[in-house]
Amino acid sequence: MLFDEKIGALVVGETHLSAAQADEIQEALGKRMDIYHSPNPDNPSTRGVAIVLNREITNTKGVKVWYLKPGRAILAVLPWHGRRTHTVLGVYAPAESMEENKKFWDELYDMWMTMDLPVPNSFKGDLNLAEEPIDRMPHRKDQEAAVAALARFKRLLGLEDGWRKVNPDTKEYTYASPHNTLSRIDRIYVPSSDLKHYRDWSISDAAGGLTDHRLVSVIVKAPGAPFIGKGRFTIPVFLLRDKKFLEFTSMVGADLEEKIANSPEDAKAIQNGFKAFKDCIRDFARVRSKIAIGALEQKKRKLQQQRKEVLN
Incomplete structure:
Protein backbone atom coordinates (compact mmCIF):
# COMPACT_ATOMS: atom_id res chain seq x y z
CA MET A 1 0.00 0.00 0.00
CA LEU A 2 2.81 2.42 0.88
CA PHE A 3 4.28 2.09 -2.60
CA ASP A 4 1.10 1.47 -4.62
CA GLU A 5 -0.55 4.61 -3.24
CA LYS A 6 2.72 6.61 -3.34
CA ILE A 7 2.44 7.57 0.32
CA GLY A 8 5.42 9.56 1.59
CA ALA A 9 4.79 9.29 5.34
CA LEU A 10 2.38 6.79 6.88
CA VAL A 11 1.29 6.63 10.52
CA VAL A 12 0.34 3.12 11.62
CA GLY A 13 -1.49 2.54 14.89
CA GLU A 14 -2.10 -0.68 16.75
CA THR A 15 1.00 -2.20 15.14
CA HIS A 16 1.19 -5.21 17.49
CA LEU A 17 4.93 -5.43 16.81
CA SER A 18 7.88 -6.01 19.10
CA ALA A 19 11.09 -4.05 18.58
CA ALA A 20 12.68 -7.19 17.11
CA GLN A 21 9.85 -7.65 14.61
CA ALA A 22 10.09 -4.01 13.53
CA ASP A 23 13.85 -4.47 13.04
CA GLU A 24 13.19 -7.52 10.84
CA ILE A 25 10.84 -5.48 8.64
CA GLN A 26 13.41 -2.69 8.43
CA GLU A 27 16.13 -5.15 7.44
CA ALA A 28 13.96 -6.77 4.76
CA LEU A 29 12.63 -3.54 3.22
CA GLY A 30 15.28 -1.04 4.28
CA LYS A 31 16.14 -0.08 0.71
CA ARG A 32 12.58 1.06 0.08
CA MET A 33 11.35 2.32 3.45
CA ASP A 34 12.30 3.37 6.98
CA ILE A 35 10.20 2.44 10.00
CA TYR A 36 10.28 4.31 13.31
CA HIS A 37 8.38 2.16 15.75
CA SER A 38 7.26 2.71 19.33
CA PRO A 39 6.09 -0.61 20.82
CA ASN A 40 4.14 -1.23 24.00
CA PRO A 41 6.94 -2.04 26.49
CA ASP A 42 4.69 -4.17 28.70
CA ASN A 43 3.09 -6.26 25.95
CA PRO A 44 4.42 -5.77 22.38
CA SER A 45 1.51 -7.77 20.93
CA THR A 46 -0.83 -4.91 21.86
CA ARG A 47 -0.89 -1.20 21.05
CA GLY A 48 2.12 0.20 19.21
CA VAL A 49 2.48 3.16 16.86
CA ALA A 50 4.89 3.74 13.97
CA ILE A 51 5.84 6.30 11.36
CA VAL A 52 6.80 4.64 8.08
CA LEU A 53 8.66 6.62 5.41
CA ASN A 54 8.70 5.76 1.72
CA ARG A 55 12.34 6.17 0.70
CA GLU A 56 11.40 6.19 -2.99
CA ILE A 57 9.68 9.57 -2.70
CA THR A 58 10.70 10.94 0.72
CA ASN A 59 13.97 12.37 1.99
CA THR A 60 14.89 10.17 4.96
CA LYS A 61 18.33 11.57 5.77
CA GLY A 62 18.59 13.39 9.08
CA VAL A 63 15.17 12.43 10.48
CA LYS A 64 14.84 13.40 14.15
CA VAL A 65 12.51 11.31 16.33
CA TRP A 66 10.99 11.65 19.81
CA TYR A 67 9.39 8.56 21.35
CA LEU A 68 6.97 10.53 23.50
CA LYS A 69 4.80 7.78 24.97
CA PRO A 70 5.78 4.15 24.34
CA GLY A 71 3.20 2.46 22.16
CA ARG A 72 1.08 5.61 22.05
CA ALA A 73 2.78 8.69 20.58
CA ILE A 74 5.78 9.35 18.34
CA LEU A 75 7.05 12.62 16.87
CA ALA A 76 9.35 12.95 13.85
CA VAL A 77 10.89 15.92 12.03
CA LEU A 78 11.35 15.05 8.36
CA PRO A 79 13.63 16.90 5.90
CA TRP A 80 11.44 18.35 3.17
CA HIS A 81 11.96 20.90 0.39
CA GLY A 82 15.18 22.90 0.59
CA ARG A 83 15.68 23.87 4.21
CA ARG A 84 12.08 23.18 5.11
CA THR A 85 11.05 20.38 7.43
CA HIS A 86 7.73 18.65 8.03
CA THR A 87 6.95 17.53 11.58
CA VAL A 88 4.64 14.54 12.03
CA LEU A 89 2.95 13.51 15.28
CA GLY A 90 1.60 9.96 15.14
CA VAL A 91 -0.74 8.68 17.85
CA TYR A 92 -2.67 5.62 18.90
CA ALA A 93 -4.88 6.94 21.69
CA PRO A 94 -6.25 4.72 24.48
CA ALA A 95 -9.50 2.90 23.81
CA GLU A 96 -9.79 1.19 27.20
CA SER A 97 -11.81 4.05 28.70
CA MET A 98 -12.62 7.70 28.14
CA GLU A 99 -10.76 8.47 31.37
CA GLU A 100 -7.57 6.99 29.91
CA ASN A 101 -8.21 8.81 26.64
CA LYS A 102 -8.55 12.15 28.45
CA LYS A 103 -5.40 11.48 30.46
CA PHE A 104 -3.50 10.82 27.23
CA TRP A 105 -4.36 14.24 25.76
CA ASP A 106 -3.58 15.95 29.06
CA GLU A 107 -0.15 14.30 29.13
CA LEU A 108 0.63 15.39 25.58
CA TYR A 109 -0.47 18.92 26.47
CA ASP A 110 1.91 18.94 29.44
CA MET A 111 4.77 17.66 27.26
CA TRP A 112 4.43 20.57 24.85
CA MET A 113 4.15 22.99 27.75
CA THR A 114 7.28 21.73 29.52
CA MET A 115 9.52 20.30 26.79
CA ASP A 116 11.16 21.97 23.80
CA LEU A 117 9.11 20.11 21.18
CA PRO A 118 8.40 21.35 17.64
CA VAL A 119 4.82 22.08 16.63
CA PRO A 120 3.52 19.36 14.26
CA ASN A 121 2.72 20.20 10.65
CA SER A 122 0.45 17.17 10.74
CA PHE A 123 -0.95 15.22 13.66
CA LYS A 124 -2.54 11.93 12.66
CA GLY A 125 -3.58 8.52 13.83
CA ASP A 126 -6.29 6.56 15.61
CA LEU A 127 -7.70 8.88 18.27
CA ASN A 128 -10.37 6.46 19.55
CA LEU A 129 -12.50 9.54 20.06
CA ALA A 130 -15.07 11.41 17.98
CA GLU A 131 -15.36 15.15 18.50
CA GLU A 132 -18.88 15.53 17.09
CA PRO A 133 -22.00 13.32 17.01
CA ILE A 134 -21.90 13.36 13.18
CA ASP A 135 -18.67 11.36 13.37
CA ARG A 136 -20.49 8.36 14.82
CA MET A 137 -23.30 6.23 13.44
CA PRO A 138 -25.68 6.04 15.24
CA HIS A 139 -24.98 9.63 16.25
CA ARG A 140 -23.94 10.18 19.84
CA LYS A 141 -21.66 12.41 21.87
CA ASP A 142 -18.41 11.13 23.33
CA GLN A 143 -17.46 11.97 26.91
CA GLU A 144 -17.19 15.75 27.14
CA ALA A 145 -14.09 15.70 29.36
CA ALA A 146 -12.10 13.67 26.84
CA VAL A 147 -13.30 15.81 23.92
CA ALA A 148 -12.38 18.96 25.85
CA ALA A 149 -8.90 17.61 26.62
CA LEU A 150 -8.28 16.94 22.92
CA ALA A 151 -9.65 20.38 22.03
CA ARG A 152 -7.27 22.03 24.52
CA PHE A 153 -4.31 20.16 23.02
CA LYS A 154 -5.35 21.21 19.49
CA ARG A 155 -5.69 24.85 20.50
CA LEU A 156 -2.24 24.83 22.04
CA LEU A 157 -0.73 23.69 18.74
CA GLY A 158 -3.09 25.66 16.48
CA LEU A 159 -4.36 22.56 14.66
CA GLU A 160 -7.70 21.63 13.14
CA ASP A 161 -9.37 18.61 11.54
CA GLY A 162 -8.58 19.20 7.87
CA TRP A 163 -10.99 16.66 6.39
CA ARG A 164 -13.94 18.02 8.38
CA LYS A 165 -13.01 21.59 7.47
CA VAL A 166 -13.20 20.69 3.78
CA ASN A 167 -16.27 18.45 4.21
CA PRO A 168 -18.33 20.23 6.90
CA ASP A 169 -21.56 18.24 6.48
CA THR A 170 -20.40 14.96 4.96
CA LYS A 171 -20.86 11.67 6.80
CA GLU A 172 -17.89 9.39 6.20
CA TYR A 173 -16.40 6.85 8.57
CA THR A 174 -13.05 5.13 9.04
CA TYR A 175 -13.93 2.24 11.34
CA ALA A 176 -16.75 -0.30 11.51
CA SER A 177 -17.00 -2.02 14.88
CA PRO A 178 -18.12 -5.63 15.43
CA HIS A 179 -21.28 -4.14 16.96
CA ASN A 180 -22.37 -2.64 13.60
CA THR A 181 -21.51 0.93 14.55
CA LEU A 182 -19.44 3.34 12.47
CA SER A 183 -17.04 6.07 13.55
CA ARG A 184 -14.53 8.54 12.14
CA ILE A 185 -11.88 8.05 14.80
CA ASP A 186 -8.91 8.20 12.40
CA ARG A 187 -8.11 11.81 11.54
CA ILE A 188 -5.41 14.18 10.34
CA TYR A 189 -4.98 17.59 11.98
CA VAL A 190 -3.02 20.39 10.34
CA PRO A 191 -2.21 24.02 11.21
CA SER A 192 -5.18 26.27 10.52
CA SER A 193 -2.88 28.86 8.97
CA ASP A 194 -1.46 26.34 6.47
CA LEU A 195 -4.67 24.58 5.45
CA LYS A 196 -4.45 26.01 1.92
CA HIS A 197 -1.30 23.97 1.32
CA TYR A 198 -3.13 20.69 1.98
CA ARG A 199 -5.32 19.24 -0.77
CA ASP A 200 -7.07 16.08 -1.97
CA TRP A 201 -8.36 15.03 1.44
CA SER A 202 -9.55 11.45 1.24
CA ILE A 203 -11.03 8.58 3.23
CA SER A 204 -10.55 5.49 1.09
CA ASP A 205 -10.49 1.71 1.04
CA ALA A 206 -6.90 1.67 -0.25
CA ALA A 207 -5.75 -0.41 2.74
CA GLY A 208 -8.02 -3.24 1.62
CA GLY A 209 -7.94 -6.23 3.95
CA LEU A 210 -4.71 -5.17 5.66
CA THR A 211 -6.65 -3.45 8.44
CA ASP A 212 -10.18 -2.94 9.74
CA HIS A 213 -9.68 0.83 9.43
CA ARG A 214 -9.98 2.89 6.25
CA LEU A 215 -7.11 5.05 5.06
CA VAL A 216 -7.18 8.81 5.69
CA SER A 217 -4.83 10.71 3.40
CA VAL A 218 -3.93 14.19 2.20
CA ILE A 219 -1.40 15.74 -0.16
CA VAL A 220 0.70 18.58 1.25
CA LYS A 221 2.51 21.05 -0.95
CA ALA A 222 5.43 23.18 0.21
CA PRO A 223 4.75 26.92 -0.09
CA GLY A 224 6.37 28.20 -3.28
CA ALA A 225 7.08 24.72 -4.64
CA PRO A 226 6.63 24.31 -8.42
CA PHE A 227 3.57 22.50 -9.71
CA ILE A 228 4.20 18.81 -10.40
CA GLY A 229 1.68 17.10 -12.63
CA LYS A 230 0.75 13.45 -12.98
CA GLY A 231 3.66 12.69 -15.31
CA ARG A 232 3.69 10.78 -18.58
CA PHE A 233 1.34 7.95 -19.39
CA THR A 234 2.81 4.48 -18.90
CA ILE A 235 1.31 1.21 -20.08
CA PRO A 236 -0.27 -0.61 -17.09
Whole structure:
Protein backbone atom coordinates (compact mmCIF):
# COMPACT_ATOMS: atom_id res chain seq x y z
CA MET A 1 0.00 0.00 0.00
CA LEU A 2 2.81 2.42 0.88
CA PHE A 3 4.28 2.09 -2.60
CA ASP A 4 1.10 1.47 -4.62
CA GLU A 5 -0.55 4.61 -3.24
CA LYS A 6 2.72 6.61 -3.34
CA ILE A 7 2.44 7.57 0.32
CA GLY A 8 5.42 9.56 1.59
CA ALA A 9 4.79 9.29 5.34
CA LEU A 10 2.38 6.79 6.88
CA VAL A 11 1.29 6.63 10.52
CA VAL A 12 0.34 3.12 11.62
CA GLY A 13 -1.49 2.54 14.89
CA GLU A 14 -2.10 -0.68 16.75
CA THR A 15 1.00 -2.20 15.14
CA HIS A 16 1.19 -5.21 17.49
CA LEU A 17 4.93 -5.43 16.81
CA SER A 18 7.88 -6.01 19.10
CA ALA A 19 11.09 -4.05 18.58
CA ALA A 20 12.68 -7.19 17.11
CA GLN A 21 9.85 -7.65 14.61
CA ALA A 22 10.09 -4.01 13.53
CA ASP A 23 13.85 -4.47 13.04
CA GLU A 24 13.19 -7.52 10.84
CA ILE A 25 10.84 -5.48 8.64
CA GLN A 26 13.41 -2.69 8.43
CA GLU A 27 16.13 -5.15 7.44
CA ALA A 28 13.96 -6.77 4.76
CA LEU A 29 12.63 -3.54 3.22
CA GLY A 30 15.28 -1.04 4.28
CA LYS A 31 16.14 -0.08 0.71
CA ARG A 32 12.58 1.06 0.08
CA MET A 33 11.35 2.32 3.45
CA ASP A 34 12.30 3.37 6.98
CA ILE A 35 10.20 2.44 10.00
CA TYR A 36 10.28 4.31 13.31
CA HIS A 37 8.38 2.16 15.75
CA SER A 38 7.26 2.71 19.33
CA PRO A 39 6.09 -0.61 20.82
CA ASN A 40 4.14 -1.23 24.00
CA PRO A 41 6.94 -2.04 26.49
CA ASP A 42 4.69 -4.17 28.70
CA ASN A 43 3.09 -6.26 25.95
CA PRO A 44 4.42 -5.77 22.38
CA SER A 45 1.51 -7.77 20.93
CA THR A 46 -0.83 -4.91 21.86
CA ARG A 47 -0.89 -1.20 21.05
CA GLY A 48 2.12 0.20 19.21
CA VAL A 49 2.48 3.16 16.86
CA ALA A 50 4.89 3.74 13.97
CA ILE A 51 5.84 6.30 11.36
CA VAL A 52 6.80 4.64 8.08
CA LEU A 53 8.66 6.62 5.41
CA ASN A 54 8.70 5.76 1.72
CA ARG A 55 12.34 6.17 0.70
CA GLU A 56 11.40 6.19 -2.99
CA ILE A 57 9.68 9.57 -2.70
CA THR A 58 10.70 10.94 0.72
CA ASN A 59 13.97 12.37 1.99
CA THR A 60 14.89 10.17 4.96
CA LYS A 61 18.33 11.57 5.77
CA GLY A 62 18.59 13.39 9.08
CA VAL A 63 15.17 12.43 10.48
CA LYS A 64 14.84 13.40 14.15
CA VAL A 65 12.51 11.31 16.33
CA TRP A 66 10.99 11.65 19.81
CA TYR A 67 9.39 8.56 21.35
CA LEU A 68 6.97 10.53 23.50
CA LYS A 69 4.80 7.78 24.97
CA PRO A 70 5.78 4.15 24.34
CA GLY A 71 3.20 2.46 22.16
CA ARG A 72 1.08 5.61 22.05
CA ALA A 73 2.78 8.69 20.58
CA ILE A 74 5.78 9.35 18.34
CA LEU A 75 7.05 12.62 16.87
CA ALA A 76 9.35 12.95 13.85
CA VAL A 77 10.89 15.92 12.03
CA LEU A 78 11.35 15.05 8.36
CA PRO A 79 13.63 16.90 5.90
CA TRP A 80 11.44 18.35 3.17
CA HIS A 81 11.96 20.90 0.39
CA GLY A 82 15.18 22.90 0.59
CA ARG A 83 15.68 23.87 4.21
CA ARG A 84 12.08 23.18 5.11
CA THR A 85 11.05 20.38 7.43
CA HIS A 86 7.73 18.65 8.03
CA THR A 87 6.95 17.53 11.58
CA VAL A 88 4.64 14.54 12.03
CA LEU A 89 2.95 13.51 15.28
CA GLY A 90 1.60 9.96 15.14
CA VAL A 91 -0.74 8.68 17.85
CA TYR A 92 -2.67 5.62 18.90
CA ALA A 93 -4.88 6.94 21.69
CA PRO A 94 -6.25 4.72 24.48
CA ALA A 95 -9.50 2.90 23.81
CA GLU A 96 -9.79 1.19 27.20
CA SER A 97 -11.81 4.05 28.70
CA MET A 98 -12.62 7.70 28.14
CA GLU A 99 -10.76 8.47 31.37
CA GLU A 100 -7.57 6.99 29.91
CA ASN A 101 -8.21 8.81 26.64
CA LYS A 102 -8.55 12.15 28.45
CA LYS A 103 -5.40 11.48 30.46
CA PHE A 104 -3.50 10.82 27.23
CA TRP A 105 -4.36 14.24 25.76
CA ASP A 106 -3.58 15.95 29.06
CA GLU A 107 -0.15 14.30 29.13
CA LEU A 108 0.63 15.39 25.58
CA TYR A 109 -0.47 18.92 26.47
CA ASP A 110 1.91 18.94 29.44
CA MET A 111 4.77 17.66 27.26
CA TRP A 112 4.43 20.57 24.85
CA MET A 113 4.15 22.99 27.75
CA THR A 114 7.28 21.73 29.52
CA MET A 115 9.52 20.30 26.79
CA ASP A 116 11.16 21.97 23.80
CA LEU A 117 9.11 20.11 21.18
CA PRO A 118 8.40 21.35 17.64
CA VAL A 119 4.82 22.08 16.63
CA PRO A 120 3.52 19.36 14.26
CA ASN A 121 2.72 20.20 10.65
CA SER A 122 0.45 17.17 10.74
CA PHE A 123 -0.95 15.22 13.66
CA LYS A 124 -2.54 11.93 12.66
CA GLY A 125 -3.58 8.52 13.83
CA ASP A 126 -6.29 6.56 15.61
CA LEU A 127 -7.70 8.88 18.27
CA ASN A 128 -10.37 6.46 19.55
CA LEU A 129 -12.50 9.54 20.06
CA ALA A 130 -15.07 11.41 17.98
CA GLU A 131 -15.36 15.15 18.50
CA GLU A 132 -18.88 15.53 17.09
CA PRO A 133 -22.00 13.32 17.01
CA ILE A 134 -21.90 13.36 13.18
CA ASP A 135 -18.67 11.36 13.37
CA ARG A 136 -20.49 8.36 14.82
CA MET A 137 -23.30 6.23 13.44
CA PRO A 138 -25.68 6.04 15.24
CA HIS A 139 -24.98 9.63 16.25
CA ARG A 140 -23.94 10.18 19.84
CA LYS A 141 -21.66 12.41 21.87
CA ASP A 142 -18.41 11.13 23.33
CA GLN A 143 -17.46 11.97 26.91
CA GLU A 144 -17.19 15.75 27.14
CA ALA A 145 -14.09 15.70 29.36
CA ALA A 146 -12.10 13.67 26.84
CA VAL A 147 -13.30 15.81 23.92
CA ALA A 148 -12.38 18.96 25.85
CA ALA A 149 -8.90 17.61 26.62
CA LEU A 150 -8.28 16.94 22.92
CA ALA A 151 -9.65 20.38 22.03
CA ARG A 152 -7.27 22.03 24.52
CA PHE A 153 -4.31 20.16 23.02
CA LYS A 154 -5.35 21.21 19.49
CA ARG A 155 -5.69 24.85 20.50
CA LEU A 156 -2.24 24.83 22.04
CA LEU A 157 -0.73 23.69 18.74
CA GLY A 158 -3.09 25.66 16.48
CA LEU A 159 -4.36 22.56 14.66
CA GLU A 160 -7.70 21.63 13.14
CA ASP A 161 -9.37 18.61 11.54
CA GLY A 162 -8.58 19.20 7.87
CA TRP A 163 -10.99 16.66 6.39
CA ARG A 164 -13.94 18.02 8.38
CA LYS A 165 -13.01 21.59 7.47
CA VAL A 166 -13.20 20.69 3.78
CA ASN A 167 -16.27 18.45 4.21
CA PRO A 168 -18.33 20.23 6.90
CA ASP A 169 -21.56 18.24 6.48
CA THR A 170 -20.40 14.96 4.96
CA LYS A 171 -20.86 11.67 6.80
CA GLU A 172 -17.89 9.39 6.20
CA TYR A 173 -16.40 6.85 8.57
CA THR A 174 -13.05 5.13 9.04
CA TYR A 175 -13.93 2.24 11.34
CA ALA A 176 -16.75 -0.30 11.51
CA SER A 177 -17.00 -2.02 14.88
CA PRO A 178 -18.12 -5.63 15.43
CA HIS A 179 -21.28 -4.14 16.96
CA ASN A 180 -22.37 -2.64 13.60
CA THR A 181 -21.51 0.93 14.55
CA LEU A 182 -19.44 3.34 12.47
CA SER A 183 -17.04 6.07 13.55
CA ARG A 184 -14.53 8.54 12.14
CA ILE A 185 -11.88 8.05 14.80
CA ASP A 186 -8.91 8.20 12.40
CA ARG A 187 -8.11 11.81 11.54
CA ILE A 188 -5.41 14.18 10.34
CA TYR A 189 -4.98 17.59 11.98
CA VAL A 190 -3.02 20.39 10.34
CA PRO A 191 -2.21 24.02 11.21
CA SER A 192 -5.18 26.27 10.52
CA SER A 193 -2.88 28.86 8.97
CA ASP A 194 -1.46 26.34 6.47
CA LEU A 195 -4.67 24.58 5.45
CA LYS A 196 -4.45 26.01 1.92
CA HIS A 197 -1.30 23.97 1.32
CA TYR A 198 -3.13 20.69 1.98
CA ARG A 199 -5.32 19.24 -0.77
CA ASP A 200 -7.07 16.08 -1.97
CA TRP A 201 -8.36 15.03 1.44
CA SER A 202 -9.55 11.45 1.24
CA ILE A 203 -11.03 8.58 3.23
CA SER A 204 -10.55 5.49 1.09
CA ASP A 205 -10.49 1.71 1.04
CA ALA A 206 -6.90 1.67 -0.25
CA ALA A 207 -5.75 -0.41 2.74
CA GLY A 208 -8.02 -3.24 1.62
CA GLY A 209 -7.94 -6.23 3.95
CA LEU A 210 -4.71 -5.17 5.66
CA THR A 211 -6.65 -3.45 8.44
CA ASP A 212 -10.18 -2.94 9.74
CA HIS A 213 -9.68 0.83 9.43
CA ARG A 214 -9.98 2.89 6.25
CA LEU A 215 -7.11 5.05 5.06
CA VAL A 216 -7.18 8.81 5.69
CA SER A 217 -4.83 10.71 3.40
CA VAL A 218 -3.93 14.19 2.20
CA ILE A 219 -1.40 15.74 -0.16
CA VAL A 220 0.70 18.58 1.25
CA LYS A 221 2.51 21.05 -0.95
CA ALA A 222 5.43 23.18 0.21
CA PRO A 223 4.75 26.92 -0.09
CA GLY A 224 6.37 28.20 -3.28
CA ALA A 225 7.08 24.72 -4.64
CA PRO A 226 6.63 24.31 -8.42
CA PHE A 227 3.57 22.50 -9.71
CA ILE A 228 4.20 18.81 -10.40
CA GLY A 229 1.68 17.10 -12.63
CA LYS A 230 0.75 13.45 -12.98
CA GLY A 231 3.66 12.69 -15.31
CA ARG A 232 3.69 10.78 -18.58
CA PHE A 233 1.34 7.95 -19.39
CA THR A 234 2.81 4.48 -18.90
CA ILE A 235 1.31 1.21 -20.08
CA PRO A 236 -0.27 -0.61 -17.09
CA VAL A 237 1.60 -3.80 -16.21
CA PHE A 238 -1.59 -5.90 -16.31
CA LEU A 239 -1.88 -5.25 -20.08
CA LEU A 240 1.23 -7.36 -20.61
CA ARG A 241 -1.01 -10.34 -19.85
CA ASP A 242 -4.00 -9.06 -21.82
CA LYS A 243 -4.63 -11.24 -24.90
CA LYS A 244 -6.14 -8.52 -27.10
CA PHE A 245 -3.39 -6.04 -26.28
CA LEU A 246 -0.69 -8.61 -27.07
CA GLU A 247 -2.37 -9.60 -30.34
CA PHE A 248 -2.66 -5.95 -31.41
CA THR A 249 0.96 -5.25 -30.47
CA SER A 250 2.18 -8.28 -32.42
CA MET A 251 0.19 -7.24 -35.48
CA VAL A 252 1.43 -3.64 -35.47
CA GLY A 253 4.97 -4.81 -34.74
CA ALA A 254 4.88 -7.22 -37.68
CA ASP A 255 3.77 -4.38 -39.97
CA LEU A 256 6.70 -2.26 -38.75
CA GLU A 257 9.18 -5.09 -39.35
CA GLU A 258 7.87 -5.50 -42.90
CA LYS A 259 8.26 -1.78 -43.63
CA ILE A 260 11.82 -1.84 -42.28
CA ALA A 261 12.65 -4.88 -44.42
CA ASN A 262 11.29 -3.18 -47.54
CA SER A 263 13.28 0.05 -47.06
CA PRO A 264 16.43 -0.79 -45.06
CA GLU A 265 18.39 2.21 -46.40
CA ASP A 266 15.80 4.87 -45.53
CA ALA A 267 16.83 5.73 -41.96
CA LYS A 268 14.34 8.60 -41.66
CA ALA A 269 11.42 6.40 -42.70
CA ILE A 270 12.48 3.75 -40.18
CA GLN A 271 12.61 6.29 -37.34
CA ASN A 272 9.25 7.77 -38.33
CA GLY A 273 7.76 4.30 -38.53
CA PHE A 274 9.09 3.39 -35.10
CA LYS A 275 7.60 6.56 -33.61
CA ALA A 276 4.25 5.82 -35.24
CA PHE A 277 4.43 2.28 -33.82
CA LYS A 278 4.98 3.57 -30.27
CA ASP A 279 2.22 6.17 -30.60
CA CYS A 280 -0.18 3.52 -31.90
CA ILE A 281 0.60 1.13 -29.04
CA ARG A 282 0.25 3.93 -26.49
CA ASP A 283 -3.13 5.04 -27.82
CA PHE A 284 -4.44 1.48 -27.93
CA ALA A 285 -3.15 0.84 -24.39
CA ARG A 286 -5.08 3.86 -23.11
CA VAL A 287 -8.32 2.61 -24.61
CA ARG A 288 -7.76 -1.04 -23.72
CA SER A 289 -6.81 -0.33 -20.10
CA LYS A 290 -10.12 1.48 -19.54
CA ILE A 291 -12.07 -1.41 -21.05
CA ALA A 292 -10.12 -4.13 -19.25
CA ILE A 293 -10.65 -2.69 -15.78
CA GLY A 294 -13.88 -0.89 -16.58
CA ALA A 295 -16.34 -3.45 -15.24
CA LEU A 296 -14.58 -3.91 -11.92
CA GLU A 297 -13.94 -0.20 -11.47
CA GLN A 298 -17.54 0.68 -12.35
CA LYS A 299 -18.83 -1.84 -9.81
CA LYS A 300 -16.47 -0.44 -7.17
CA ARG A 301 -17.53 3.16 -7.84
CA LYS A 302 -21.20 2.18 -7.82
CA LEU A 303 -20.85 0.55 -4.40
CA GLN A 304 -18.94 3.57 -3.06
CA GLN A 305 -21.66 5.90 -4.34
CA GLN A 306 -24.36 3.74 -2.77
CA ARG A 307 -22.51 3.90 0.55
CA LYS A 308 -22.35 7.70 0.39
CA GLU A 309 -26.06 7.93 -0.45
CA VAL A 310 -26.97 5.69 2.49
CA LEU A 311 -24.83 7.67 4.94
CA ASN A 312 -25.84 11.12 3.74
